[in-house]
Every structure is written in C-alpha cells, then in structure tokens.
Amino acid sequence: xxxxxxxxxxxxxxxxxxxxxxxxxxxxxxxxxxxxxxxxxxxxxxxxxxxxxxxxxxxxxxxxxxxxxxxxxxxxxxxxxxxxxxxxxxxxxxxxxxxxxxxxxxxxxxxxxxxxxxxxxxxxxxxxxxxxxxxxxxxxxxxxxxxxxxxxxxxxxxxxxxxxxxxxxxxxxxxxxxxxxxxxxxxxxxxxxxxxxxxxxxxxxxxxxxxxxxxxxxxxxxxxxxxxxxxxxxxxxxxxxxxxxxxxxxxxxxxxxxxxxxxxxxxxxxxxxxxxxxxxxxxx
Amino acid sequence: xxxxxxxxxxxxxxxxxxxxxxxxxxxxxxxxxxxxxxxxxxxxxxxxxxxxxxxxxxxxxxxxxxxxxxxxxxxxxxxxxxxxxxxxxxxxxxxxxxxxxxxxxxxxxxxxxxxxxxxxxxxxxxxxxxxxxxxxxxxxxxxxxxxxxxxxxxxxxxxxxxxxxxxxxxxxxxxxxxxxxxxxxxxxxxxxxxxxxxxxxxxxxxxxxxxxxxxxxxxxxxxxxxxxxxxxxxxxxxxxxxxxxxxxxxxxxxxxxxxxxxxxxxxxxxxxxxxxxxxxxxxxxxxxxxxxxxxxxxxxxxxxxxxxxxxxxxxxxxxxxxxxxxxxxxxxxxxxxxxxxxxxxxxxxxxxxxxxxxxxxxxxxxxxxxxxxxxxxxxxxxxxxxxxxxxxxxxxxxxxxxxxxxxxxxxxxxxxxxxxxxxxxxxxxxxxxxxxxxxxxxxxxxxxxxxxxxxxxxxxxxxxxxxxxxxxxxxxxxxxxxxxxxxxxxxxxxxxxxxxxxxxxxxxxxxxxxxxxxxxxxxxxxxxxxxxxxxxxxxxxxxxxxxxxxxxxxxxxxxxxxxxxxxxxxxxxxxxxxxxxxxxxxxxxxxxxxxxxxxxxxxxxxxxxxxxxxxxxxxxxxxxxxxxxxxxxxxxxxxxxxxxxxxxxxxxxxxxxxxxxxxxxx
Ligand code: SF4
Ligand code: SF4
Numbered sequence: 001x002x003x004x005x006x007x008x009x010x011x012x013x014x015x016x017x018x019x020x021x022x023x024x025x026x027x028x029x030x031x032x033x034x035x036x037x038x039x040x041x042x043x044x045x046x047x048x049x050x051x052x053x054x055x056x057x058x059x060x061x062x063x064x065x066x067x068x069x070x071x072x073x074x075x076x077x078x079x080x081x082x083x084x085x086x087x088x089x090x091x092x093x094x095x096x097x098x099x100x101x102x103x104x105x106x107x108x109x110x111x112x113x114x115x116x117x118x119x120x121x122x123x124x125x126x127x128x129x130x131x132x133x134x135x136x137x138x139x140x141x142x143x144x145x146x147x148x149x150x151x152x153x154x155x156x157x158x159x160x161x162x163x164x165x166x167x168x169x170x171x172x173x174x175x176x177x178x179x180x181x182x183x184x185x186x187x188x189x190x191x192x193x194x195x196x197x198x199x200x201x202x203x204x205x206x207x208x209x210x211x212x213x214x215x216x217x218x219x220x221x222x223x224x225x226x227x228x229x230x231x232x233x234x235x236x237x238x239x240x241x242x243x244x245x246x247x248x249x250x251x252x253x254x255x256x257x258x259x260x261x262x263x264x265x266x267x268x269x270x271x272x273x274x275x276x277x278x279x280x281x282x283x284x
Numbered sequence: 285x286x287x288x289x290x291x292x293x294x295x296x297x298x299x300x301x302x303x304x305x306x307x308x309x310x311x312x313x314x315x316x317x318x319x320x321x322x323x324x325x326x327x328x329x330x331x332x333x334x335x336x337x338x339x340x341x342x343x344x345x346x347x348x349x350x351x352x353x354x355x356x357x358x359x360x361x362x363x364x365x366x367x368x369x370x371x372x373x374x375x376x377x378x379x380x381x382x383x384x385x386x387x388x389x390x391x392x393x394x395x396x397x398x399x400x401x402x403x404x405x406x407x408x409x410x411x412x413x414x415x416x417x418x419x420x421x422x423x424x425x426x427x428x429x430x431x432x433x434x435x436x437x438x439x440x441x442x443x444x445x446x447x448x449x450x451x452x453x454x455x456x457x458x459x460x461x462x463x464x465x466x467x468x469x470x471x472x473x474x475x476x477x478x479x480x481x482x483x484x485x486x487x488x489x490x491x492x493x494x495x496x497x498x499x500x501x502x503x504x505x506x507x508x509x510x511x512x513x514x515x516x517x518x519x520x521x522x523x524x525x526x527x528x529x530x531x532x533x534x535x536x537x538x539x540x541x542x543x544x545x546x547x548x549x550x551x552x553x554x555x556x557x558x559x560x561x562x563x564x565x566x567x568x569x570x571x572x573x574x575x576x577x578x579x580x581x582x583x584x585x586x587x588x589x590x591x592x593x594x595x596x597x598x599x600x601x602x603x604x605x606x607x608x609x610x611x612x613x614x615x616x617x618x619x620x621x622x623x624x625x626x627x628x629x630x631x632x633x634x635x636x637x638x639x640x641x642x643x644x645x646x647x648x649x650x651x652x653x654x655x656x657x658x659x660x661x662x663x664x665x666x667x668x669x670x671x672x673x674x675x676x677x678x679x680x681x682x683x684x685x686x687x688x689x690x691x692x693x694x695x696x697x698x699x700x701x702x703x704x705x706x707x708x709x710x711x712x713x714x715x716x717x718x719x720x721x722x723x724x725x726x727x728x729x730x731x732x733x734x735x736x737x738x739x740x741x742x743x744x745x746x747x748x749x750x751x752x753x754x755x756x757x758x759x760x761x762x763x764x765x766x767x768x769x770x771x772x773x774x775x776x777x778x779x780x781x782x783x784x785x786x787x788x789x790x791x792x793x794x795x796x797x798x799x800x801x802x803x804x805x806x807x808x809x810x811x812x813x814x815x816x817x818x819x820x821x822x823x824x825x826x827x828x829x830x831x832x833x834x835x836x837x838x839x840x841x842x843x844x845x846x847x848x849x850x851x852x853x854x855x856x857x858x859x860x861x862x863x864x865x866x867x868x869x870x871x872x873x874x875x876x877x878x879x880x881x882x883x884x885x886x887x888x889x890x891x892x893x894x895x896x897x898x899x900x901x902x903x904x905x906x907x908x909x910x911x912x913x914x915x916x917x918x919x920x921x922x923x924x925x926x927x928x929x930x931x932x933x934x935x936x937x938x939x940x941x942x943x944x945x946x947x948x949x950x
Contacts, residue, residue: 172723175782178709179709179713179736179789180704180705180709193724194724
C-alpha cells in the first residue's frame with residue numbers, strides 16, 4: 001500500500017514544462033481577455049501625425065502606417081489566435097473523436113464509410129483544404145475556425161480509432177460485451193476514459209498547428225478582416241514597410257512565437273504527465 | 285550424490301539491488317548456489333523471487349542501474365562478474381522463455397544458429413552452416429535444410445525453442461542457463477523439450493541451470509533444487525528429497541498449492557498473503573507474514589541450516605514442517621446432476637478468414653468445428669486443450685460474443701438467438717484470463733462492480749453499495765478495496781474483482797477462460813478454492829477452460845478434451861483421468877506419452893482423425909482417411925478414436941529409452 005501510494009503521489013508531480021507553458025499561456029489568455037480595457041491607445045484609431053513612430057516610451061512597439069499603436073493592436077488581436085487555436089482544436093476533437101471511436105467499434109461498412117473520406121481529406125495539404133473551404137464565401141473569424149477545425153478532424157479521427165482498436169481487444173471490453181452493453185456505453189465508459197491521454201496530447205500539438213494555420217490563412221486574407229488586428233493579418237499588412245518600419249511586423253510575429261512556444265511547452269508537459277511510458281521510465 | 289568434483293558454477297552471497305527514483309529495490313539478498321559439473325540445478329521461485337535476476341547476473345547483463353556484489357562468483361575458476369562478457373555465448377549458453385521474442389524475426393534460422401560460430405569461433409561460413417545443420421538435426425528438427433532457410437514466424441513454438449537451444453549450443457558451452465525454457469509452450473511440447481535437454485546433458489556432459497516457477501518440470505530434469513523466495517534462497521537439496529519431504533514452509537506451501545491430476549478431490553492449500561515489499565527487506569525471515577509456523581523468534585535473521593544429507597533450509601523450525609498438512613480434507617464428491625441441461629451446445633462451428641471480395645481463393649480455417657457439449661446446473665465442465673485448439677473461441681461462441689457459422693445453442697431449454705436478450709446476458713457471465721487487462725484501469729473497484737448492477741437494473745444507490753459489499757465478501761476481499769484502482773491490486777486480487785464483477789448479476793452460468801492461468805501457484809490455489817466454494821454455495825455452473833490438465837482435473841466434474849476445434853474425449857472427470865484414455869489425453873497426462881507425439885507440422889487433410897498428424901498410437905492409413913467413431917468406454921465416458929476401448933486401456937507407451945524415466949547419471 002505505501003509503495004503504491006508513493007508511486008501514485010510521485011506520478012502526480014507536475015513537469016516543469018507543463019508549469020512554464022501553462023503560466024505563459026495563462027498570461028496571454030488574461031491579456032487577450034482584458035486587452036480591450038488596457039490598450040494604451042485605441043487600436044483602430046488613425047493618427048496621421050504619428051505614422052511610423054519607432055518603439056519608444058510613448059509607443060512601446062511603435063506605430064504603423066496609419067499611426068495606430070502597434071502594442072494596442074497586438075493586445076487587441078491576441079484573442080484571435082487563441083480562439084482559432086483552441087476553438088478549431090475543440091471542433092476537431094468534437095467531430096473527430098466520435099467518428100474515430102465509431103469506426104473502431106463497427107468494423108466493416110461503417111468503418112469504411114467513415115475512414116475513406118477521412119483518408120481523402122488527409123491527403124490534401126492543410127492550407128489548400130483551408131483555402132477550398134474559405135475561398136467561396138466572404139471570410140470571417142468563425143469561418144476560419146471552422147475551416148481549421150475541419151482540416152484537423154481526420155488526424156484526430158485516425159488517432160482515436162487507432163487507440164480504440166487496441167483497447168477494444170482488452171478483456172474488460174469483452175466483459176462489457178458479455179453484459180450486453182451497447183456501442184455508445186462501451187465507447188463512453190470503457191474506451192474513452194482510457195483513450196483520452198494520447199488524444200489530449202495530440203490536441204496540444206494540434207493547437208499549435210491550428211494557430212499557425214489560422215494565421216497563415218489570415219495572412220492570405222482569409223481570416224478576420226481589417227481593421228481587425230489578427231497577428232497573421234498584421235504581418236501581411238506590414239510587408240511593404242519591412243525595410244522602413246520592421247517593428248510593425250516583428251511585434252505580432254514575436255507575439256506569435258511566444259504563444260506557440262508556450263502552447264508547445266504545455267503540450268510537451270502534458271505528454272510527459274499523461275504518457276505512462278514516459279512516466280514508467282522515470283519510475284523504474 | 286557425488287560431491288567430489290569442483291563445481292562449474294559457484295556463487296556465494298550474491299546480492300543485487302536496483303536504484304529506483306523512490307527507493308532501493310533489493311532483488312537478491314545473499315543468494316548462494318553451486319552446480320557440479322554435468323549436473324542440473326533447478327532454481328525455483330514465483331514471480332518476484334528474483335530467479336531471472338540470477339540468470340542475468342551470471343551473464344553480466346543486469347545493466348547500469350543494478351549494483352551487484354558477491355563474496356564469490358566463479359565459473360570454472362574464473363571470476364564470473366569480471367569475465368561475464370567473455371564467457372557468455374561461448375562457455376555459457378542461454379535459452380530464454382519466449383522463443384518468439386528471442387529469435388530475430390528478420391534473419392533465417394540457419395544464420396541465427398550459425399552466427400555464434402561465425403563470430404566467436406571464426407569458422408568459415410560453409411563449415412558453420414554445416415555444423416548448424418548438424419546441430420538442428422541433433423535437436424530432432426525434421427527437414428533441416430528447409431528449416432535452415434526458414435524465418436522464425438514460419439516455425440511452431442516448439443520448433444522455435446529447439447532452434448533457440450541449437451543457437452545456445454552453437455558456441456559449445458559447458459553450462460546452459462535455461463530461463464523458463466518451456467513456460468511459453470504447450471505441455472506436450474514441453475515434455476519433448478525436457479526430454480531433449482535430458483538427452484543433451486547425457487550426450488554432451490552439459491551442466492545446466494534450469495530456472496522455473498513450475499515444480500512439476502524441475503522434478504523431471506534436475507538433480508538438485510534451490511528454492512528462492514523474495515530474493516533469498518530458502519531451501520536447497522537433492523530434487524527427490526526436497527519434493528518428497530520439503531523442509532521449508534514455503535516449499536511445502538508451493539507443493540500444497542499445486543493442482544495435480546493425482547490429488548484430485550482434495551482441497552488445495554493456498555499460501556495466504558502476498559510477496560513482501562522488496563524495498564524494505566525484513567532482516568528476519570521474510571516469509572513470516574505468510575508462514576503458518578511463525579513464532580517470535582522468526583524475526584531474527586535466519587541462516588541456511590543443515591537439514592539432512594546435502595540439504596539446507598533457511599528456517600529454524602524446519603523439523604516441524606513435515607507435520608504441516610499438504611492438502612486439506614477431501615471435498616464432497618460431485619453429485620451427478622439429473623436435471624435438464626442448463627447449457628446445450630450442438631455442432632457449434634466457427635471459422636476465420638475465408639474468401640473475400642478480393643481474395644476468392646482463401647479457405648476458411650475452422651477454429652471450432654462441430655463442438656457439442658452440455659452443462660447442467662451447478663456442474664463444472666472442464667475444457668482442456670492446448671493453444672490454438674479453439675477453446676477460447678468456443679467460450680465466446682457460447683456467450684454469443686462471436687457469431688457462429690453453424691450449430692445450435694440452447695440455454696435453460698430455450699434456443700439463444702444471435703443477438704441474445706438481457707436476460708441471457710445477466711444469467712451467463714465470463715471471467716477472463718489476464719488480470720491486468722480484465723479491469724478498466726480508470727475505474728475504482730466500486731465503480732467496476734456497480735456497473736453491472738446499474739446496467740441490469742439490479743440495485744441502485746445504497747442498495748448497490750450493500751451489493752458491492754456482499755460481492756467483495758463473496759470473493760474474500762476487504763471492504764476497503766472499494767475505493768482502489770486496479771493498479772493498486774495484486775494479480776490474484778484483480779482476478780477476484782473480475783470474479784465479483786461476473787457474479788454481480790447473480791448468474792447461473794460462468795465461463796472461466798483460463799481464469800487462473802496467469803497467476804502464481806500459491807495465488808492460483810486460493811482462486812481455485814474460491815471458485816469451487818462459489819459453486820457449492822451459489823450453485824453456479826462453470827465452463828472452466830484451461831490448458832493445464834492439472835487445474836482442470838482439480839476443479840471439474842466433467843472433462844472435455846479438445847484438439848483442433850473438436851472434442852476428442854469427454855466424460856466424468858474420474859473416468860477421463862484414468863485409463864482408457866484417448867491418445868491425446870494420454871499425452872496431456874503423461875510426459876512419457878507426450879514425448880512420443882510427433883512434431884505437428886501439417887493440418888490434417890481430408891476427413892480423418894484431427895490428431896492423426898501427431899498421434900503416437902496412429903494405426904495407419906485408416907486414421908487419415910476415415911473419421912474415427914465415438915467409443916463408449918463407460919457410462920458417459922466417450923473417446924473418439926479408431927482404437928478399440930480395450931486396447932486403449934493399456935498404456936500406449938512403446939518400450940525403450942524414450943519412454944523410460946530419466947536415466948540416472950553416475
Ligand atoms: S523462520 Fe519462522 S516464519 Fe520463517 S519459515 Fe521458518 S517458521 Fe516460518
Ligand atoms: S483415430 Fe488414429 S490418429 Fe486418431 S487418435 Fe485414434 S489412433 Fe490416433
């Protein structure tokens with residue numbers, strides 16, 4: 001008992017990466033939420049007299065070609081990336097995981113009907129797929145989230161199917177079948193609680209990619225529209241002034257970097273925390 | 285016992301501990317053993333005893349994390365710990381448990397046997413291959429040239445193990461370390477491998493260390509035994525003497541817990557409790573918490589005391605051990621049931637594979653081929669057969685977890701449809717083999733036991749809580765276990781929870797699919813006793829499936845012997861366990877008959893006997909062509925064979941060295 005308790009307590013020790021990533025991520029999330037109230041300037045107000053002011057005491061990140069304060073714009077734009085990253089991932093989880101589990105449970109026709117279209121989707125490059133989804137209608141934030149979410153459905157569906165296939169062979173699932181439990185009950189009670197660690201770990205990775213893909217789509221003009229200050233969009237708009245006023249593009253670029261690194265650290269920490277194999281290596 | 289010659293392997297005071305992040309783990313504590321030249325030493329212990337650590341230590345393969353110390357560790361006068369790397373593969377050969385894992389799947393058998401000769405002895409390629417072929421031939425492998433070219437996946441388990449032994453012998457070792465060499469094999473194959481080892485020892489003068497958890501097999505091969513318990517040697521002595529009159533309570537306990545066909549109708553005596561924590565070894569006797577003889581003085585450190593000729597025991601009360609009961613009182617003989625059958629199976633068939641849209645030529649392989657059997661209320665039907673005979677498939681067919689291709693299944697007089705109703709599901713439950721996989725690792729014991737109650741609407745709220753308490757009591761687990769997770773339980777405890785879960789629905793019929801096979805002997809006995817008691821108190825009928833005829837003999841009222849998807853023999857347990865036997869049953873029961881079984885390599889063709897390919901008593905062409913008849917040996921005891929009953933009653937052993945007991949070496 002004492003040995004088991006010790007193992008249990010030790011395994012709950014949080015990895016440093018998880019804490020660091022979580023802290024940075026939390027800070028960014030707070031800034032994104034309270035951003036509109038703490039921006040030193042109105043992020044969309046033109047000030048023609050103050051165009052291209054380099055970073056300084058008055059404007060920490062300088063101003064852009066319309067004299068807008070870059071720091072204010074970066075703060076006001078933070079929520080876009082977070083919403084795109086986490087929203088799209090949540091969407092692909094909500095759609096992909098049930099699909100994958102169902103495909104694993106019903107081998108045969110249902111599986112084919114689910115997995116073949118998914119194979120098709122997975123063979124297309126993500127940006128292209130996003131473009132296909134977005135190009136036909138006028139873009140906005142919600143649609144970007146939708147597009148990015150759909151792009152990652154196949155990956156999560158495949159992963160959850162693979163994990164579930166392994167678990168379905170386990171004896172405790174046989175015992176559940178011997179009780180005559182239905183598909184939904186077996187998947188929800190027996191499979192999902194055991195399948196979620198790898199799925200959550202993968203989701204952490206997906207958030208990173210979703211932020212990147214969302215920003216890329218914005219960069220191409222398929223995300224939130226001006227004057228919204230989505231970071232990808234800001235970078236796109238700053239391109240012409242890169243030689244004269246590099247800070248206009250560097251500020252959102254740097255912010256994006258910090259966000260991505262934080263998400264990555266968090267995801268890595270989560271993996272360390274949840275993956276029993278890594279934990280086993282530490283625990284002997 | 286000739287004690288004169290210097291031992292080839294002499295280990296004294298071997299201690300091994302591992303650093304783990306939370307505590308130091310003491311795997312071996314002052315272990316001593318010696319193997320005289322040309323002798324076989326059996327090292328016996330259950331899981332956690334440290335027996336495999338001994339092998340790895342002798343090979344110098346323990347790795348960085350282990351700290352190893354010994355007062356003396358010599359191989360033929362050389363320092364074993366310092367020279368292990370130079371000795372292993374050359375003068376010390378090793379065979380591990382799982383031949384499937386020990387052979388490289390990407391290399392041909394021939395290369396793997398020849399490799400040591402190419403690398404260690406630097407023989408030219410052709411010569412190494414010629415010697416490898418000769419070795420494989422010596423080990424009884426047919427069609428050597430073909431097998432040399434084959435890859436491991438093309439060989440059966442027994443053939444793979446022979447190839448492994450050949451590879452171990454390729455370096456011309458003087459000492460062979462055998463780590464559970466037959467545990468992954470079927471009993472009939474096991475008998476053949478043991479026979480082979482016996483022959484090698486005689487022909488090559490090999491010394492061997494046979495590590496096993498199985499007292500039955502060490503008895504066949506070893507001159508001396510050393511028993512390990514939780515990292516310490518507890519007893520050592522000549523095999524016959526130790527097995528006939530064990531002097532340590534633990535050895536005695538192991539023997540009492542071992543189910544054997546001869547000791548049928550007696551109650552097994554399990555060893556209570558569990559292995560001590562290896563992180564904080566008890567300076568006194570570490571068997572104390574489980575020992576029926578323990579007294580206050582046992583808390584003192586125990587030395588290995590002399591106890592008779594060439595015997596030593598780590599117990600100061602060893603003189604009293606002989607008085608311990610070996611088996612408990614006989615249980616009441618099973619009553620023949622006159623009632624209508626509860627489960628009635630007729631001609632159940634199920635195949636796998638077969639033609640698909642793309643591959644029309646594939647044939648369907650029948651895992652279960654026309655099985656019939658009846659189980660009466662409260663009856664225990666034991667189904668025995670080796671791996672691949674289709675017994676687990678049959679279990680799933682009977683519970684309708686797999687759709688059948690053909691045949692009828694009736695439960696309590698009514699046919700069971702392909703998709704059975706909840707009433708059938710409630711009344712027919714299953715207990716599964718693998719204690720690690722049979723419980724959902726993310727649920728507490730309480731949640732696991734409450735699920736069937738909720739699913740069948742049997743109890744809710746506080747009533748369900750009381751039901752959980754009743755179930756835990758039934759399987760003799762403390763109530764406090766409610767809140768535990770499976771990883772906080774031992775193997776035997778997990779198995780009890782699995783049984784409790786199956787009993788939650790108050791079933792009339794339980795399928796136990798290898799329900800005790802993954803457990804150590806001492807724990808297995810307790811679970812067997814529990815299952816027997818549950819039958820007696822609750823009147824549940826079991827289909828008890830096992831590869832171990834000892835276990836089946838112990839628990840079953842009726843025995844069905846299965847081979848290649850079909851029943852070979854059936855009848856009341858006492859009748860099946862005594863002659864006349866079906867030739868296959870005979871092989872399961874007697875190592876002598878098993879070693880005459882042929883190496884099976886082809887599935888039978890045509891309508892003949894399914895056992896014809898391996899049968900040691902095969903009559904000739906008739907067995908290949910004509911399906912054998914069911915012969916009535918006595919009331920309810922039927923045998924599927926062309927040989928008449930009167931002839932089957934006489935043992936089929938051919939005279940000669942193969943059938944004889946172990947030859948005594950001078
Ligand atoms: S020393 Fe005591 S506790 Fe240990 S085995 Fe002997 S009698 Fe039992
Ligand atoms: S029918 Fe022939 S092959 Fe089959 S068991 Fe009897 S003797 Fe052996």
